[in-house]
Every structure is written in C-alpha cells, then in structure tokens.
Amino acid sequence: xxxxxxxxxxxxxxxxxxxxxxxxxxxxxxxxxxxxxxxxxxxxxxxxxxxxxxxxxxxxxxxxxxxxxxxxxxxxxxxxxxxxxxxxxxxxxxxxxxxxxxxxxxxxxxxxxxxxxxxxxxxxxxxxxxxxxxxxxxxxxxxxxxxxxxxxxxxxxxxxxxxxxxxxxxxxxxxxxxxxxxxxxxxxx
Amino acid sequence: xxxxxxxxxxxxxxxxxxxxxxxxxxxxxxxxxxxxxxxxxxxxxxxxxxxxxxxxxxxxxxxxxxxxxxxxxxxxxxxxxxxxxxxxxxxxxxxxxxxxxxxxxxxxxxxxxxxxxxxxxxxxxxxxxxxxxxxxxxxxxxxxxxxxxxxxxxxxxxxxxxxxxxxxxxxxxxxxxxxxxxxxxxxxxxxxxxxxxxxxxxxxxxxxxxxxxxxxxxxxxxxxxxxxxxxxxxxxxxxxxxxxxxxxxxxxxxxxxxxxxxxxxxxxxxxxxxxxxxxxxxxxxxxxxxxxxxxxxxxxxxxxxxxxxxxxxxxxxxxxxxxxxxxxxxxxxxxxxxxxxxxxxxxxxxxxxxxxxxxxxxxxxxxxxxxxxxxxxxxxxxxxxxxxxxxxxxxxxxxxxxxxxxxxxxxxxxxxxxxxxxxxxxxxxxxxxxxxxxxxxxxxxxxxxxxxxxxxxxxxxxxxxxxxxxxxxxxxxxxxxxxxxxxxxxxxxxxxxxxxxxxxxxxxxxxxxxxxxxxxxxxxxxxxxxxxxxxxxxxxxxxxxxxxxxxxxxxxxxxxx
Numbered sequence: 001x002x003x004x005x006x007x008x009x010x011x012x013x014x015x016x017x018x019x020x021x022x023x024x025x026x027x028x029x030x031x032x033x034x035x036x037x038x039x040x041x042x043x044x045x046x047x048x049x050x051x052x053x054x055x056x057x058x059x060x061x062x063x064x065x066x067x068x069x070x071x072x073x074x075x076x077x078x079x080x081x082x083x084x085x086x087x088x089x090x091x092x093x094x095x096x097x098x099x100x101x102x103x104x105x106x107x108x109x110x111x112x113x114x115x116x117x118x119x120x121x122x123x124x125x126x127x128x129x130x131x132x133x134x135x136x137x138x139x140x141x142x143x144x145x146x147x148x149x150x151x152x153x154x155x156x157x158x159x160x161x162x163x164x165x166x167x168x169x170x171x172x173x174x175x176x177x178x179x180x181x182x183x184x185x186x187x188x189x
Numbered sequence: 190x191x192x193x194x195x196x197x198x199x200x201x202x203x204x205x206x207x208x209x210x211x212x213x214x215x216x217x218x219x220x221x222x223x224x225x226x227x228x229x230x231x232x233x234x235x236x237x238x239x240x241x242x243x244x245x246x247x248x249x250x251x252x253x254x255x256x257x258x259x260x261x262x263x264x265x266x267x268x269x270x271x272x273x274x275x276x277x278x279x280x281x282x283x284x285x286x287x288x289x290x291x292x293x294x295x296x297x298x299x300x301x302x303x304x305x306x307x308x309x310x311x312x313x314x315x316x317x318x319x320x321x322x323x324x325x326x327x328x329x330x331x332x333x334x335x336x337x338x339x340x341x342x343x344x345x346x347x348x349x350x351x352x353x354x355x356x357x358x359x360x361x362x363x364x365x366x367x368x369x370x371x372x373x374x375x376x377x378x379x380x381x382x383x384x385x386x387x388x389x390x391x392x393x394x395x396x397x398x399x400x401x402x403x404x405x406x407x408x409x410x411x412x413x414x415x416x417x418x419x420x421x422x423x424x425x426x427x428x429x430x431x432x433x434x435x436x437x438x439x440x441x442x443x444x445x446x447x448x449x450x451x452x453x454x455x456x457x458x459x460x461x462x463x464x465x466x467x468x469x470x471x472x473x474x475x476x477x478x479x480x481x482x483x484x485x486x487x488x489x490x491x492x493x494x495x496x497x498x499x500x501x502x503x504x505x506x507x508x509x510x511x512x513x514x515x516x517x518x519x520x521x522x523x524x525x526x527x528x529x530x531x532x533x534x535x536x537x538x539x540x541x542x543x544x545x546x547x548x549x550x551x552x553x554x555x556x557x558x559x560x561x562x563x564x565x566x567x568x569x570x571x572x573x574x575x576x577x578x579x580x581x582x583x584x585x586x587x588x589x590x591x592x593x594x595x596x597x598x599x600x601x602x603x604x605x606x607x608x609x610x611x612x613x614x615x616x617x618x619x620x621x622x623x624x625x626x627x628x629x630x631x632x633x634x635x636x637x638x639x640x641x642x643x644x645x646x647x648x649x650x651x652x653x654x655x656x657x658x659x660x661x662x663x664x665x666x667x668x669x670x671x672x673x674x675x676x677x678x679x680x681x682x683x684x685x686x687x688x689x690x691x692x693x694x695x696x697x698x699x700x701x702x703x704x705x706x707x708x709x710x711x712x713x714x715x716x717x718x719x720x721x722x723x724x725x726x727x728x729x730x731x732x733x734x735x736x737x738x739x740x741x742x743x744x745x746x747x748x749x750x
Contacts, residue, residue: 002245006358007263010244011270011333014365017240018332018416019325022370026377026412030387034378038387040407040435042395049395052405054384054434057397064398068517077392077404078315079429081514083544083664085638086497087749091513095500111504116496119505120513123432123524123541129517131509163440163518168198170440171520180398 043177045184051177052076056128059180062105063145065138067130067176068122069098081121095119108140129173132161146187156182195522199486202444202526206451210475213452214459220367221343221360221464233367240362250353253696256344257689259357264304264337264685271326272300275318284319285391291317294673301677303330305684306338306566308417308424308537308659309650309676311668315406315427320389327424328413335420335453336364338568341688342457345572346464348695349596351703369420372449376415379445384438387411410435418449421566423537423659431527431540432516443523443540450534454564457571465596470714474574477719481563481726482533485553490525492550498749514545525550532557535566537659544638544646544662548746551662552738555649558656560730561615566657569684572691578713579608579694581725585711594710597703604694611690616733618655618679623648623737631671637664641748645741650676655683 030038041053051057058074059066067074071082084091098119099111115133135157143150160179164170219228241248251259274281279290291299295311302309303326312318318327340360347354381387386407393405410426414436417423423430431437431446455475462471494510501507510521519527524541531538532554543554557563562573579595583605586593593600600608626632626647636643646662653660654676661667667676712718 003259003262004266006244006246007259007266010240010246010358010361011263011267013240013243014333015270015325015329018365018370019329022374023324023328023409023412024389026374026381027387027389027409030378030381030411034381034387037381037384038411039390040386040388040393040405041384041438042393042405049393051395051397051403052393054438055403055405056434057399057403058401059399061399075404077406078313079406079427079433080313081429081542081545083542083637083662084513085544085640085642085664085745086499086511086513086547087640087642087745088638092499095503099503099505112506114505116500116505116507116509117512117517120500120515123514123516123519123539124429124434126429126434127516127518128434131517133506164194164198165440168194168201169444170198170518170523171195173517177398184398 043181045181050181053175053178054128056122056126057177059176062141064180064183065130065135065142065176066118068117068127069094069120070125070127071121072125074126076126080125081123084121106138106141109137113137128175128177130176132157132172132174135174135179142183146183148186152186156186195520198440198444199522199526202447206448206455209448209452210455211459213456215463217368217456217460218463220363221355223355229367236366237362240366241359244358246356246358248356248359251356253348253354253692256354256357257692260337260341260688261685263357263361267330267333268300268304271303271330272296274322274326275299278319278322281319281321283321283324285389286319288316288319294670295668298673298677300326301680302659303327303422303424304334305657305680306334306420306422306569307654307657307680307684308422309654309661309680310424310659311673313428314425320408323408323413323426328416331413331416331420331422331424332365332369333361335422335567336361336369338566338688339364339453340568341692342568342571343460343464345575345691345695346461348699349575349598350465351598351699354692354695354699369416372419373412373415376419376445376449377411380414380442381411383442384435385411385414385442386435407435414446415449417538418446418536419452421450421454421534421536423531425538429542431538432542434516437540440518440523443519443527446538447527447530450530450536450538451564453567454534454570457567458574461571461575467596467714473714473716473719474578474722477722478562478564478574481560481723482529485533485557485563486526486529489529489550489553490522492547493521493525495547497547511545511547514542516540528554529557531660532658533563533565535561535570535656535658537653539660542663543649543660544664548742548749551645551649552742552746554660555645555652555738555742556730558652558658559619559734560726561656562726569657572687576608576611576691577726577729578722579604580612580729581718581722582711582713583608584725585721589711594704595713597706598698598701599704604697607690607694607697611687612729614683614686615655618683619648619651620737622651622675622679625675631669635666635669635672637666641741641744645745648737648741651679654679657684
C-alpha cells in the first residue's frame with residue numbers, strides 16, 4: 001500500500017514537472033528567443049502567408065518547378081506515405097505513370113536525365129526539397145512555358161541550392177517553394 | 190565523390206558520440222553512487238529532496254523483490270493513469286484541435302507502448318492526441334519509461350558488484366532530475382534553432398502559390414523531440430516521425446538525434462565497468478557491440494545506395510539509390526545510418542520509411558532488433574548484453590567442463606534457469622505472436638504489401654514490440670482490436686518479465702561469496718571473450734530466427750528484379 005501511494009504521488013509530480021512544466025517552459029523561452037522557427041518557419045509574400053519554408057507543396061502548373069511525389073498531396077495537417085515495399089506492383093505502376101507523364105510534359109529531356117527523386121514518394125509526404133539535378137531537368141519545360149532563358153533559370157536554381165551543412169552533413173538540395181517564389185518575382189519584374 | 194563526403198560526416202557523428210561515452214558513463218556512475226558527492230549532487234539535491242518528499246519516499250535499500258515490485262507497480266499505475274487521460278481527452282482542457290477521446294483498445298495499446306519505452310504508434314500524432322495527452326501522457330512517459338529500465342540496469346550492476354540493489358524511487362528521481370531532464374532541456378533549443386516548431390497553437394492554414402489552402406500542423410515539438418531521442422523512446426510527434434521536416438529539418442538536427450539515441454546506450458558499458466570495478470570488461474563489451482553495429486551499418490548503406498532493381502531497370506537516373514520513402518535532405522546515406530542507429534539503440538524513431546527499405550536493408554534493421562544486443566535501449570540494452578555475457582560464460586564452461594564464473598561469482602543452476610527463461614521470452618513472444626497472426630485471418634487482413642514482404646511486416650511488428658523498439662513497417666493496418674491488444678500484451682511481457690527475472694539473478698548473485706580469481710579462471714575481459722560473446726549472440730540469434738527471416742526478407746530479396 002505504501003508503495004502504491006508513493007507511486008501515485010511521484011507519478012503526479014512527474015506529470016507536472018516533465019509533462020507540463022518542461023514543455024511550457026521551453027515554449028515560453030522559444031517564443032521569446034526564436035519566434036520564427038518556433039512557429040513553423042512560415043513564409044510571407046506581399047503580406048500573405050504562402051507556406052512554410054520546411055513543408056513541401058504540390059505544384060501542378062507546368063510553369064512551376066515540381067517537387068517529390070506525395071501520396072497525401074502535401075496536406076500537412078497530417079503526414080505519410082503509401083509505405084510501398086520494393087517488390088510492390090502498385091509502386092511499379094505508379095512509377096511507370098510518373099514516367100509517362102514526364103515524357104508528355106518534358107519531351108526535350110530524355111529519361112536518363114531524370115533523377116530518381118522525381119518519381120519516388122518522399123518519406124514524409126512533405127519533402128520541401130528536390131536534388132539540383134531534378135531541378136535542372138525541369139528547366140527546358142519551364143523556359144518554354146514562361147519564356148525565361150535557361151541560363152537565368154539555372155542561376156535561380158543555383159541560388160536556391162543549399163547544403164550540405166558545414167560542407168559535410170546531408171545532401172545538396174533545392175527548396176522548391178522558395179525557388180518558385182523567386183520565379184514569380186522574376187516574372188513580375 | 191558525394192558518398193565520400195557523407196562518410197566523413199557519419200564518422201564525425203560517431204566520433205562525437207564515442208568521445209562523450211566515457212565521461213557520460215562516469216557521470217552516471219557518480220549519479221547512482223549514493224555515497225558520492227559528485228555527479229551534480231550539490232546542484233540537484235534540493236529538487237530531488239522536494240520530489241522524494243512529495244512521494245514520501247524512505248530512502249532505504251530494497252531487496253530484489255521489493256525493487257522489482259516497486260518498479261512494476263509504479264509502471265502499471267502510470268499506464269492506468271495515462272490510459273484514463275487518453276480515454277477522456279475529448280472532454281479535458283488543452284485540446285485546441287478538438288480531438289476526440291481515444292477508443293479503448295487503442296488507448297490500452299498506446300499507454301503500454303509508451304510506458305514500456307516501445308512507442309509503437311497505432312494512431313497518428315497530428316490527429317490522434319490532444320496537447321494535454323501529448324504532454325501529461327506521452328512526454329511524461331517518455332521520461333519515466335526510460336528511467337525505469339535505466340535504473341533496473343543500475344540495480345542489476347550493483348547486484349553483480351555484490352552491493353545492495355538500492356532504492357527504486359530514489360534511482361527514478363535521480364535519473365530524471367540529473368540526467369534526462371537537463372540534457373533534454375539543452376538539446377530542445379538546438380532543435381528549435383534548426384527549425385523545429387515549439388508552440389501550443391493549433392494547426393496553421395496558408396494559401397499556396399497555386400491558390401490552394403494548406404493546413405500545417407505545428408505543436409510543442411522541440412521539447413518532445415529531445416526526450417524522444419535521449420530516452421530511446423522514438424515515438425513521433427507527427428505520424429511520419431523524424432522523416433517529417435518539422436521533426437527533423439536539417440542534417441544537423443539529424444546528427445544530434447543520432448548522438449542522443451546513442452548517448453546512454455554506449456555510455457552504460459562504461460558505467461558498468463565503474464560500478465563492478467572492471468573497466469576493461471566494460472570496454473570489451475563496448476568493442477564487441479561496436480563491431481556488430483558497424484557491420485549492420487555497412488550492409489544497410491550498401492543496399493540502399495544500390496537502389497531498388499525494379500526502379501533502376503526503368504531507365505531513370507538512379508545514382509541517388511533507393512529514394513522511395515526517403516527525403517532528399519537525408520538521401521540514402523543518412524537514412525541508412527539513422528535506420529541502423531534507431532534499431533540498434535531500440536529507439537524506433539525513423540527518418541525513412543522502413544517498409545520501403547530494400548529487402549536486405551530491412552533485414553538488417555530487423556536483425557538489430559532480433560539480436561537486441563547491439564547496444565540496445567537505455568538500460569534494457571545493457572541488461573541483455575550482460576545476459577548474453579553470462580550465457581557465453583556458461584557455454585564456455587560447458588565446453589571445458591567446469592563451473593562458470595562471472596565477475597568472481599559462480600553461476601549455478603538457479604541463475605542459469607532464470608537466465609534461460611529470460612532468453613526464451615523474446616523468441617517465444619515474437620514467433621508465437623506472428624504465428625497466431627498468420628494462423629488466423631488477422632495477419633493477412635492487415636498486411637498492405639503482398640507476398641513475402643507481408644510476412645516481414647507482421648514479423649517486424651512483433652519484433653519491434655517485444656524488443657521495445659517501436660518502429661514499424663507502417664503499411665501494416667495495425668489499428669484494429671487484434672493488433673492493439675496482441676502487441677500491447679507482447680510489449681508488456683517483453684518489458685517486465687525480463688526485468689523481473691534479471692533482478693532475481695542480480696539478487697541471487699549479490700548474496701554469493703566472491704570466488705578468488707586463479708590462473709584457471711576463464712577471463713571475461715579480453716579479446717577472446719569479445720569473440721565468444723559475438724559468437725553466442727549470433728548463434729543463439731540465428732538459430733532462433735533464421736527460418737522466419739528466410740520466409741520474409743531473404744525470399745523477397747531473392748525474387749526481386
């Protein structure tokens with residue numbers, strides 16, 4: 001009985017200390033010191049909130065750079081993937097569809113220049129990045145659609161390429177939303 | 190050339206963890222030495238005194254039975270309390286997204302899952318839990334769960350050293366106040382600086398460039414994330430865990446997560462060396478585990494980097510390897526690294542979808558959990574490692590025909606019976622439960638990937654439960670009463686049966702007379718013993734699980750592409 005009462009009291013004490021005091025204290029400090037990150041790295045464009053720097057969006061318009069395949073249509077109220085096994089026939093079908101769509105919309109770029117990240121579902125369903133190669137492969141389509149020179153598009157991709165962190169950690173990558181925002185700015189000039 | 194740079198970053202991450210292991214191990218030994226005035230005693234004493242006062246704890250040494258009873262009783266009570274929070278979260282405060290109360294079998298599963306340090310999740314974090322449930326349910330358990338296994342391991346080490354086992358409640362308070370809470374607090378801010386959200390606000394809505402509405406779930410993720418990794422909990426704030434850009438925004442947040450996952454598991458061999466007074470043996474066990482770890486890492490990386498033969502055959506540019514279920518910022522290298530660390534340390538956090546790993550990549554993740562001795566989770570891991578060390582001593586003793594000794598204590602029939610029983614729990618739970626799933630329609634109904642991979646899905650789910658890992662082949666449709674109840678039971682038994690039996694071993698050894706070492710004593714602190722230990726782990730593991738592995742990942746590998 002004594003063990004029971006001690007357990008109960010300590011449980012409630014730790015619920016307060018670890019469960020409430022700890023996260024609320026961290027939240028208080030973070031909101032004061034790092035408000036941008038703490039609230040989800042939201043990007044505003046002309047006073048409107050257009051997304052988060054860290055969360056991918058679905059782009060369908062051929063004039064925009066497109067990101068990873070997302071089975072949840074980049075709905076960041078949740079997160080997820082179809083969890084296909086390498087041997088799953090449904091995955092094979094989906095990849096084949098992506099490839100045939102690619103061939104229709106990007107007739108100038110042969111398949112062997114299409115990096116694998118463009119035709120595979122990301123882990124989060126919200127991947128904000130593609131590889132630089134995946135961005136370069138889309139340049140001919142976009143150049144045709146909006147009439148901007150390939151060289152200028154190349155520069156924009158380079159500008160939005162980040163990583164690896166400290167020159168070593170992680171992969172080189174392009175933030176698709178930020179790149180498309182730059183693209184819009186370029187067109188408005 | 191890209192790969193070579195990544196190797197350097199992986200090596201740096203491992204070296205940082207390695208450099209921290211010994212000082213942390215020594216610090217832990219001081220924390221749990223009741224006589225010591227080091228280990229932060231002066232600074233933390235007032236908080237500890239307050240907590241022990243609230244609990245009405247008498248700081249008396251406990252027998253192994255009292256220690257085990259206090260541990261199991263306290264843990265079971267915590268499961269009950271959190272179960273109630275989940276069941277009534279819809280009516281309780283701090284629920285800005287108006288999330289409904291949890292269904293009974295799911296609440297049963299989730300409460301056990303987090304209390305046993307498993308963090309198997311049959312719900313999705315964004316839509317299944319209110320902020321109150323995330324706080325006083327999940328985060329609370331993320332502290333007390335690892336703390337409980339942690340102190341069980343300390344008590345076991347004290348027993349081996351011939352000392353009294355200590356007091357469960359004193360140890361629990363010390364482990365949280367002096368270890369888990371301060372480290373979590375500091376690391377939370379690093380994560381937030383990298384871009385992890387920390388807010389009590391509800392979901393954010395924005396208008397995308399193409400004019401659509403996008404809802405973006407946020408929350409107090411930073412504070413959650415650091416204890417998730419440090420405590421080898423692994424449950425995600427978001428459904429996809431550390432693959433979510435908010436739960437792992439950069440390669441640097443990724444590196445810190447891996448260091449935190451490894452920190453306590455790799456420090457405990459050094460703590461062990463200090464407590465039993467044989468630093469060399471602690472080092473020998475550390476090196477033996479590190480070898481198993483590096484082999485697993487190498488194979489996983491190689492397989493993921495080679496890619497999926499089915500996709501490679503379609504003619505796209507596949508230098509990046511198998512990218513299905515992976516995010517670009519991590520690529521195959523950091524994904525394979527994370528998969529190895531999370532399964533070796535029994536954390537269960539993921540930054541890549543394990544269901545989509547290549548067959549042999551998935552096999553290595555599964556093997557780390559089946560062996561359950563490649564460092565393992567905080568506390569539970571070192572207990573298993575020492576269990577295998579005693580089995581190794583016993584088998585060697587049989588071969589040369591004399592009574593096995595470990596740390597100057599004779600291992601006699603009573604201890605060996607307890608050890609053998611502990612050894613059998615793991616395969617019995619995993620293989621038994623998987624067999625039941627497939628003997629009934631429940632197994633087939635839940636699998637989402639047809640063929641051999643489906644067998645791996647169910648096997649992985651129960652392995653992850655029994656080993657208290659918590660990662661999953663998440664395609665499995667596991668939020669059903671059958672899976673909720675069966676994995677709940679497997680997690681509970683996998684956790685507490687082995688802790689009770691091993692505390693009994695410790696109690697039994699503590700009371701034995703020390704046998705002086707002679708030239709004929711089989712040494713357990715040299716390279717030969719490291720070899721015998723690795724051999725024992727592999728032979729016992731392989732004999733037990735090989736048939737099941739052949740039916741699952743190995744068959745998928747052989748038939749792919």
